[in-house]
Amino acid sequence: MWQPEGMADSFAARFAAVRARFGPLVWGLDPSGDLLNAWGFGDTAAGLDRFADIVLEAAAGTVGLVKPQSAFYERHGWRGIRTLQRLLASARGAGLLTILDVKRGDVGSTNDAYAEAFLGAGAPLEADAVTVHPYLGLAAMGAFVSRASSAGACLLVVTRSSNPEGRIVQEARVMPGTGDGPGTGDGPGTGDGPGTGVGHSVEEALLAEIGTLNVALAPGQIGPVGAVVAPAHLDRAHLEPALDLPAAHALFLAPGVGAQGATSADVARTFAACPGRVMPSASRLLLSAGPDPGALRDAAAALAAKFRAALPATGLDG
Amino acid sequence: MWQPEGMADSFAARFAAVRARFGPLVWGLDPSGDLLNAWGFGDTAAGLDRFADIVLEAAAGTVGLVKPQSAFYERHGWRGIRTLQRLLASARGAGLLTILDVKRGDVGSTNDAYAEAFLGAGAPLEADAVTVHPYLGLAAMGAFVSRASSAGACLLVVTRSSNPEGRIVQEARVMPGTGDGPGTGDGPGTGDGPGTGVGHSVEEALLAEIGTLNVALAPGQIGPVGAVVAPAHLDRAHLEPALDLPAAHALFLAPGVGAQGATSADVARTFAACPGRVMPSASRLLLSAGPDPGALRDAAAALAAKFRAALPATGLDG
Numbered sequence: 001m002w003q004p005e006g007m008a009d010s011f012a013a014r015f016a017a018v019r020a021r022f023g024p025l026v027w028g029l030d031p032s033g034d035l036l037n038a039w040g041f042g043d044t045a046a047g048l049d050r051f052a053d054i055v056l057e058a059a060a061g062t063v064g065l066v067k068p069q070s071a072f073y074e075r076h077g078w079r080g081i082r083t084l085q086r087l088l089a090s091a092r093g094a095g096l097l098t099i100l101d102v103k104r105g106d107v108g109s110t111n112d113a114y115a116e117a118f119l120g121a122g123a124p125l126e127a128d129a130v131t132v133h134p135y136l137g138l139a140a141m142g143a144f145v146s147r148a149s150s151a152g153a154c155l156l157v158v159t160r161s162s163n164p165e166g167r168i169v170q171e172a173r174v175m176p177g178t179g180d181g182p183g184t185g186d187g188p189g190t191g192d193g194p195g196t197g198v199g200h201s202v203e204e205a206l207l208a209e210i211g212t213l214n215v216a217l218a219p220g221q222i223g224p225v226g227a228v229v230a231p232a233h234l235d236r237a238h239l240e241p242a243l244d245l246p247a248a249h250a251l252f253l254a255p256g257v258g259a260q261g262a263t264s265a266d267v268a269r270t271f272a273a274c275p276g277r278v279m280p281s282a283s284r285l286l287l288s289a290g291p292d293p294g295a296l297r298d299a300a301a302a303l304a305a306k307f308r309a310a311l312p313a314t315g316l317d318g
Numbered sequence: 319m320w321q322p323e324g325m326a327d328s329f330a331a332r333f334a335a336v337r338a339r340f341g342p343l344v345w346g347l348d349p350s351g352d353l354l355n356a357w358g359f360g361d362t363a364a365g366l367d368r369f370a371d372i373v374l375e376a377a378a379g380t381v382g383l384v385k386p387q388s389a390f391y392e393r394h395g396w397r398g399i400r401t402l403q404r405l406l407a408s409a410r411g412a413g414l415l416t417i418l419d420v421k422r423g424d425v426g427s428t429n430d431a432y433a434e435a436f437l438g439a440g441a442p443l444e445a446d447a448v449t450v451h452p453y454l455g456l457a458a459m460g461a462f463v464s465r466a467s468s469a470g471a472c473l474l475v476v477t478r479s480s481n482p483e484g485r486i487v488q489e490a491r492v493m494p495g496t497g498d499g500p501g502t503g504d505g506p507g508t509g510d511g512p513g514t515g516v517g518h519s520v521e522e523a524l525l526a527e528i529g530t531l532n533v534a535l536a537p538g539q540i541g542p543v544g545a546v547v548a549p550a551h552l553d554r555a556h557l558e559p560a561l562d563l564p565a566a567h568a569l570f571l572a573p574g575v576g577a578q579g580a581t582s583a584d585v586a587r588t589f590a591a592c593p594g595r596v597m598p599s600a601s602r603l604l605l606s607a608g609p610d611p612g613a614l615r616d617a618a619a620a621l622a623a624k625f626r627a628a629l630p631a632t633g634l635d636g
Contacts, residue, residue: 032431071424071431077442078400085396105451106389106421107481113350113389124395133423135453135476137483158453163425165455172490172520202490202520 011097011128011154012222012251015279018064018097023308026099026253027300028283029055029068029087033075035284039291045079052087055287058296060094063304067099067253067281085125092128099253099279100127103158105136112143119147119155129154131228131253135169138209148224149217154251155225159206160240162230162256167240174205201241207248214249222277226251231266231280245274252278258285258303264310275311329415329446329472330540330569333597336382336415341626344417344571345618346601347373347386347405351393353602357609363397366390370405373605376614378412381622385417385571385599403443410446417571417597418445421476423454430461437462438469447472449546449571453487456527466542467535472569473543477524478558480548480574485557492523519559525566532567540595544569549584549598563592570596576603576621582628593629 015024031051033043041047059066073084091098104114111132117123118130132144134157141155148155160170200208207227214223229252232240245252252271256262257280264280271278282303289299333342349369351361359365377384391402409416422432429450435441436448450462452475459473466473478488518526525545532541547570550558563570570589574580575598582598589596600621607617 030428032427033434069424069428069431071422071428071435075431075435075442077435078396078403080442081399082396103422103424103451103454104389105453106387107479108483109350110348110387110389113387113393116351117389117393117395124393124398133421133451133453135423135451135484135487136421136479136481137486139483139486140481161425161454163454163458165426165457166453168455168457168492168496168523169453169487169490169520171496172487172492174486174490178486178489202487205486 009152010218010221011148011152011224011226012218014097014128014152015064015154015251016276018095019276022062022064023304024279024311025063025300025304025307026065026067026279026281027055027059027063027286028101028255028281029059029066030283030287031072035287035290041291045076045083048073048076048080048083051291052083052090054291054293055296056087056090056094058290058293058300059091059096062297062300063096065097065099065279066091067101067283069283070100070102081125088125088127092126097129098127099129099131099154099156099281100125101131103131103133105133105141107136108140108142111141115141115143115147119144119153120151127153129156129226129253131156131158133158134206138206138213145213145217145225153224156251156253157206157210157225157227159203159210159227160229160243162262170203171201174200174202204243207243207245207250210250211248218249221249222251223249226253228253228255229270230254230256231262231270233261233266245271245277250277254278254280256281258282264306267307268310271311278311280307280311327470328536328539329466329470329542329544330536332415332446332470333382333472333569334594336413337594340380340382341622342383342597342629343381343618343622343625344383344385344597344599345373345377345381345604346419346573346599347377347384348601348605349390353605353608359609363394363401366394366398366401369609370401370408372609372611373614374405374408374412376608376611376618377409377414380615380618381414383415383417383597384409385419385601387601388418388420399443406443406445410444415447416445417447417449417472417474417599418443419449421449421451423451423459425454426458426460429459433459433461433465437465437471437473445471447474447544447571449474449476451476452524456524456531463531463535463543471542474569474571475524475528475543475545477521477528477545478547478561480580488521489519492518492520522561525561525563525568528568529566536567539567540569541567544571546571546573547588548572548574549580549588551579551584563589563595568595572596572598574599576600582624585625586628589629596629598625598629 036047041050073080289295354365391398607613
């Protein structure tokens with residue numbers, strides 16, 4: 001693959017490499033208070049530290065990607081963030097790709113500060129990918145996009161979430177002309193993409209905007225802007241219209257596997273058009289096997305094999 | 319005012335008290351790297367600590383409310399969060415109302431964890447109010463709402479942001495029936511409120527949902543669920559249709575004053591129907607007077623007087 005000098009390997013290339021070895025499974029590291037108590041560690045910052053040690057030991061060499069959910073670290077205050085910082089650095093050091101699930105999103109100047117927190121060399125909480133929410137507009141995320149692109153990282157835009165309460169916003173219809181107004185001038189434009197015509201939903205418009213960004217940033221490849229798209233449960237599929245996923249030229253984080261009800265078959269069906277681009281994520285389902293590292297490793301390896309079989313694509317274009 | 323036993327004073331009552339003394343101004347504490355450098359402190363965790371000391375000294379006894387923007391603390395990693403934690407505790411100890419601007423929002427179980435981080439006694443980053451984003455649905459925020467209600471805190475839902483890039487989502491039209499689907503059962507319902515009929519925008523539907531929650535939680539009063547609503551600039555007012563603000567029975571955080579372009583006249587015009595319920599926020603405009611505490615105090619006092627004059631209501635119903 002051609003690569004401009006000084007550019008890091010793209011996240012998509014690094015995902016393809018870990019996928020070939022471990023399959024596409026993302027291990028969600030969500031240390032709820034209930035879990036820390038169930039593991040006998042206590043719902044404290046010290047218990048959180050023990051959790052981090054064990055999941056690092058179990059994940060390295062078993063899966064390709066881990067995804068800490070920030071909320072479960074933030075609820076322990078600065079000590080929890082110190083653990084998260086250590087967890088991210090150790091995981092990256094062990095060759096794991098890290099997806100930091102923070103769902104940040106704000107006006108442009110604030111997004112710049114968040115991007116400095118999470119993306120690129122020197123970021124204190126540096127991750128290989130970070131989730132963002134688009135309520136204040138993907139077009140306000142110029143620094144997020146450019147840092148992800150130059151650092152070989154990935155920006156995962158929450159597009160279709162795994163909970164039904166989000167449908168009211170995600171399914172709403174975009175008005176013609178929104179996004180055409182005077183912008184700040186420092187972000188990629190919206191409003192002239194194919195997704196912003198009347199009748200398109202917010203989630204469709206976002207995918208179109210992501211596709212436009214990726215075509216510009218990584219022509220002919222999978223770009224640095226990905227999307228969070230929940231797998232449709234079979235009994236709800238009629239409520240959640242199919243999305244044109246391949247046109248986004250993107251990787252997809254598929255949350256909600258396991259405890260939230262989605263199966264590997266749901267994932268395979270939802271992403272049938274681009275099975276090589278999906279990163280299915282499970283947390284509670286795996287963590288319930290702990291705290292024994294061997295049992296955790298076995299559970300993760302079994303689920304990883306299941307997803308490797310369900311998503312048989314051999315390349316990102318498969 | 320009647321108050322159930324064991325309930326804390328409501329945020330609205332506490333806001334009315336500080337407003338009577340200092341006016342409605344919220345001092346935004348946004349220590350960007352540029353600002354820390356301009357103040358001669360250096361863009362480091364130690365510089366951030368010096369910033370916190372000075373703004374605490376200047377704000378106490380000058381304004382009624384402060385609003386740290388989390389991004390500018392997060393970019394210093396766990397040390398930055400340690401400073402934020404100290405800043406929040408010290409500000410509350412000095413009688414300031416604290417609005418923590420984090421714009422969190424996720425699925426229900428993750429929102430529960432965020433609520434534990436920020437709201438109620440024992441939360442490590444306890445604030446009097448916290449901002450959230452609704453991309454995954456306000457109906458998924460049951461724990462946020464109930465904690466805010468019982469702790470006398472306030473949940474501020476980003477509804478209309480101060481940046482034009484957000485219009486594409488915020489102005490989209492809600493589809494009939496969304497939110498009527500099978501919910502998690504642990505959040506307040508949407509879909510049967512007045513705002514969810516076809517033709518309503520996302521921001522209108524949110525305000526209606528907020529009104530429904532507040533009427534249920536605090537009948538006849540201003541409820542614990544507020545909204546972030548940007549003041550309309552005069553030259554953009556035609557692009558941003560008026561909202562039915564009084565029907566939300568809510569307090570409003572009005573961002574974007576000063577450096578982002580909105581004036582006190584813009585705020586007064588946008589909130590003319592309920593001037594006693596608006597909390598205008600300015601950050602860069604005030605911080606540019608630093609780092610001298612006396613100069614900061616003078617700048618904040620002058621702007622506070624300006625907003626007190628522009629928003630002359632004497633009570634929350636004015």
